[in-house]
Ligand code: HEM
């Protein structure tokens with residue numbers, strides 16, 4: 001290799017490295033500058049136990065969730081966001097199911113998928129029952145594939 | 156030669172010498188002094204590329220004006236659009252121009268792509284320019300889409316929620332990418348700021364750079380494609396000014412006139428302010444993505460929103476670099492035979508696609524609440540492979556039995572894909588109502 005070719009190659013690689021550095025710095029800047037997700041463990045009191053009889057679904061839209069009391073008395077907090085593409089699901093009392101307005105996915109009271117295209121059960125929030133109060137941890141949305149008994153909190 | 160040339164031109168500009176020179180300079184930055192007469196026939200190009208360029212200029216001007224009032228902050232964005240609509244002088248009018256020419260830009264860019272495709276203008280020496288064009292097309296779509304969020308009403312909020320959630324179905328990188336674009340796990344203040352930056356800086360800047368490249372490549376290829384390329388019998392060159400420029404002026408006037416009229420009579424839509432807890436029913440993506448949204452009703456999201464669109468775009472990029480039997484430059488639909496085939500494919504597709512959509516209503520979903528990989532195979536891979544095999548058999552028959560050339564077959568497949576998309580899009584726009592149920596347009 002000639003000396004000129006050698007230097008040319010060095011310059012080329014330096015340019016590539018510099019380019020990558022600039023791209024890396026930009027992405028790091030955008031990513032860390034923007035991420036302010038609350039990861040708190042703050043429990044929010046939503047209701048008293050006696051306010052919510054078994055078998056009812058109670059919207060709490062500010063927190064973007066539904067507080068559900070199953071027929072057996074257990075509590076769940078289901079995210080409003082459809083797992084398909086993120087529209088807000090709605091509870092229909094007469095047919096006893098959640099329906100998504102966007103592509104018509106359906107979920108049962110426990111958040112399980114009744115009808116696709118939604119690929120998995122609704123996300124949940126942790127529910128804690130203390131002193132007769134129902135508290136929900138709004139800081140963390142928990143993903144799941146389908147309903148399991150351990151997701152239910154009993155009074 | 157140049158002196159005589161300039162003298163001849165000067166007669167068309169009765170202003171002072173100075174203005175004349177400035178004007179000519181501007182034109183000759185974009186055009187050569189002389190162009191081939193055969194390239195001026197309107198039905199070769201329909202002036203589509205030029206119209207898009209003009210619309211871009213219009214977007215930059217109106218966008219710039221809007222930016223003086225618009226605020227990219229969640230609590231004020233919607234209010235600032237209301238203010239533009241209600242209390243700013245000509246506010247609604249300027250916003251309407253920006254809205255309608257944004258919409259026309261998507262349509263005309265798409266038509267321009269079709270024109271280039273069907274006149275086979277993507278062969279050498281225009282291969283790289285076709286690739287630049289495809290990138291420009293994508294940039295125009297995302298320019299429109301990023302602008303769509305800015306009014307922060309129910310329409311824009313949910314369209315962007317749905318579209319960015321699609322990204323999450325990309326294996327491995329999807330979640331990360333969606334987070335990066337949204338700046339969080341939901342559409343919120345950061346998303347608005349991101350989209351504002353895309354819309355008013357990153358995308359227009361990229362478009363300008365690529366447009367310059369695009370025009371330069373047109374000149375380098377010796378102008379637009381003409382039937383037969385170099386072999387075209389009409390070898391005569393004529394002056395750009397006035398022959399080409401006058402035609403361009405007429406097209407420009409008609410286009411601008413149309414947009415102004417539209418903006419006087421039709422207002423850009425604005426619904427209620429965005430409410431993250433309440434999706435409107437139905438919640439639809441922007442109209443140009445409704446074909447994908449319709450596909451989502453029938454396919455697993457990874458196939459509908461990621462794989463199929465990516466494959467299509469990949470095919471567009473690869474198209475000029477694949478080997479063709481012949482280079483039928485500049486001839487609409489390759490040949491008479493090719494034109495007839497396209498017409499038949501068109502009719503076939505607009506009948507069959509609605510039938511498939513309808514039949515999917517009556518076949519209950521096979522999988523119930525199957526999840527994960529099982530859903531991906533049953534709702535994605537299986538129907539996808541079936542369609543692929545049918546297409547493949549069709550192509551083989553066309554090639555072996557019916558003796559079509561590769562150019563004609565590629566054209567037929569492309570026509571099938573494009574018309575399928577447009578049919579799905581029309582179903583999505585006009586035939587899907589509450590709960591995304593199928594219904595007649597007057598009930599939607
Ligand atoms: C590449 C070409 C462009 C396209 C296709 C485009 C498209 C759009 C669209 C569809 C909207 C939504 C408007 C509505 O629904 O009424 C919008 C809004 C907006 N655009 Fe653009 N735009 C382009 C260029 C620009 C440029 C260059 C700027 C500024 C430098 C700009 C500034 C804005 C602003 C401030 C809004 C919000 C106002 C509104 O919603 O009416 N745009 N754009």
Ligand code: FES
Pocket residue numbers: 082083084085086087100101102103104105117118
């Ligand atoms: S977003 Fe709920 S079904 Fe598509």
